[in-house]
Amino acid sequence: MARPAVFVDRDGTLNRDCPYCHDPKDLFVYVDTVKVLREYQSRGYYVFLVSNQSGLNRGYFTRKEMDDFNSALFSEMDAMGVHVDDAFICPHTPEEHCRCRKPEPGLVEQAMEKYDIDIPNSVYIGDRDDLDGDLARSFGMKFILVNH
Numbered sequence: 322m323a324r325p326a327v328f329v330d331r332d333g334t335l336n337r338d339c340p341y342c343h344d345p346k347d348l349f350v351y352v353d354t355v356k357v358l359r360e361y362q363s364r365g366y367y368v369f370l371v372s373n374q375s376g377l378n379r380g381y382f383t384r385k386e387m388d389d390f391n392s393a394l395f396s397e398m399d400a401m402g403v404h405v406d407d408a409f410i411c412p413h414t415p416e417e418h419c420r421c422r423k424p425e426p427g428l429v430e431q432a433m434e435k436y437d438i439d440i441p442n443s444v445y446i447g448d449r450d451d452l453d454g455d456l457a458r459s460f461g462m463k464f465i466l467v468n469h
C-alpha cells in the first residue's frame with residue numbers, strides 16, 4: 322500500500338550549509354528539522370533525502386567523501402530517532418542539463434520508481450523556494466520552507 326513521504330533537502334535544511342560540504346568535521350545538524358521529520362516518520366511517512374551535489378561531477382569531492390558525510394549526518398539523525406529510508410543524489414553540474422538536478426523532477430521520479438509513494442499526501446522540506454519549492458509544487462506536494 323502506498324505511503325506518503327517526506328522529501329528533505331540536505332544543505333541548509335538538515336545541516337548548516339558550507340561550500341560543497343563533504344568533510345564530516347563541518348557537520349552541524351539542525352535539530353528543529355530533524356524533529357519535524359520525526360513527527361512525520363512516527364505517522365508512517367517515508368523519509369527521503371533529495372540533494373543536488375554538483376561537487377561530485379565538478380571533482381571537488383569523491384562519492385566516498387560524500388557517503389562519509391551522509392553517514393555522519395544519518396547517524397546523528399538516528400540518534401535523534403529519525404531513520405532516513407533512502408537518499409537520492411544528483412551529481413551533475415547545471416551544464417549537463419540532466420533530469421535530476423533540482424528543480425527538475427528526476428530525484429522524486431527515482432524515488433517513485435523504487436517505492437510505492439502516496440505523492441498527493443507527501444511533503445517536501447527545503448531551504449530554497451526556487452529549487453525545493455518549485456520541485457515540490459510540480460508534484461502538487463505541500464512545501465515547508467525552512468530558514469536557518
Ligand SMILES: [Mg+2]
Nearest residue numbers: 330332333448
Ligand atoms: Mg539546500
